[in-house]
Amino acid sequence: ETGVTQSPTHLIKTRGQQVTLRCSSQSGHNTVSWYQQALGQGPQFIFQYYREEENGRGNFPPRFSGLQFPNYSSELNVNALELDDSALYLCASSLGTSSGGRNTQYFGPGTRLTVL
Amino acid sequence: AQSVTQPDIHITVSEGASLELRCNYSYGATPYLFWYVQSPGQGLQLLLKYFSGDTLVQGIKGFEAEFKRSQSSFNLRKPSVHWSDAAEYFCAVGTPNTGNQFYFGTGTSLTVIP
Numbered sequence: 001e002t003g004v005t006q007s008p009t010h011l012i013k014t015r016g017q018q019v020t021l022r023c024s025s026q027s028g029h030n031t032v033s034w035y036q037q038a039l040g041q042g043p044q045f046i047f048q049y050y051r052e053e054e055n056g057r058g059n060f061p062p063r064f065s066g067l068q069f070p071n072y073s074s075e076l077n078v079n080a081l082e083l084d085d086s087a088l089y090l091c092a093s094s095l096g097t098s099s100g101g102r103n104t105q106y107f108g109p110g111t112r113l114t115v116l
Numbered sequence: 117a118q119s120v121t122q123p124d125i126h127i128t129v130s131e132g133a134s135l136e137l138r139c140n141y142s143y144g145a146t147p148y149l150f151w152y153v154q155s156p157g158q159g160l161q162l163l164l165k166y167f168s169g170d171t172l173v174q175g176i177k178g179f180e181a182e183f184k185r186s187q188s189s190f191n192l193r194k195p196s197v198h199w200s201d202a203a204e205y206f207c208a209v210g211t212p213n214t215g216n217q218f219y220f221g222t223g224t225s226l227t228v229i230p
Contacts, residue, residue: 102148
């Protein structure tokens with residue numbers, strides 16, 4: 001059983017550019033959630049995808065968008081990068097979706113994005 | 117709105133000593149409560165979770181946590197800390213009214229000295 005994997009590990013972009021981060025969910029998991037973790041902060045929920053549809057979104061602007069593919073892998077896209085987008089981006093997969101996060105989420109190691 | 121507070125930004129304990137990490141939440145009803153640990157370069161690993169029932173929850177790596185409704189707290193404890201426990205610890209809250217969203221605290225960094 002493979003765990004959650006994310007790519008790339010590190011990424012450096014300049015302000016105004018666009019970035020795509022990738023996540024492969026744990027085998028058998030059909031739900032993927034994305035989080036942003038700024039330095040010294042706890043993760044903040046960006047959005048969740050379940051069966052290729054967005055299934056909940058946190059307080060992030062529309063320039064943060066996502067996709068989920070039939071194999072349940074997922075992408076996070078961020079347009080018009082700002083300096084404050086510099087953070088660790090975490091992906092978590094789970095089986096099914098339920099209210100309040102009762103289904104255990106398994107996290108990947110994250111992608112460190114630096115915006116200059 | 118729901119919120120999670122971890123009052124201690126950083127804690128230092130000696131190896132073998134006991135540990136308690138504090139977590140307080142703000143929510144009108146009983147939330148779903150979680151503790152995660154994050155080591156450098158690693159993702160978050162679930163230590164334990166509480167949904168209902170027995171208020172003392174056992175987790176992995178010898179950790180336990182106690183839900184106290186009257187204090188809106190869910191403190192993490194370990195009787196004897198090992199050097200490998202040095203990491204960042206996050207408390208998280210999920211609620212039936214917030215869909216699939218988790219709210220994380222800002223974390224407590226644990227240093228273990230020999």
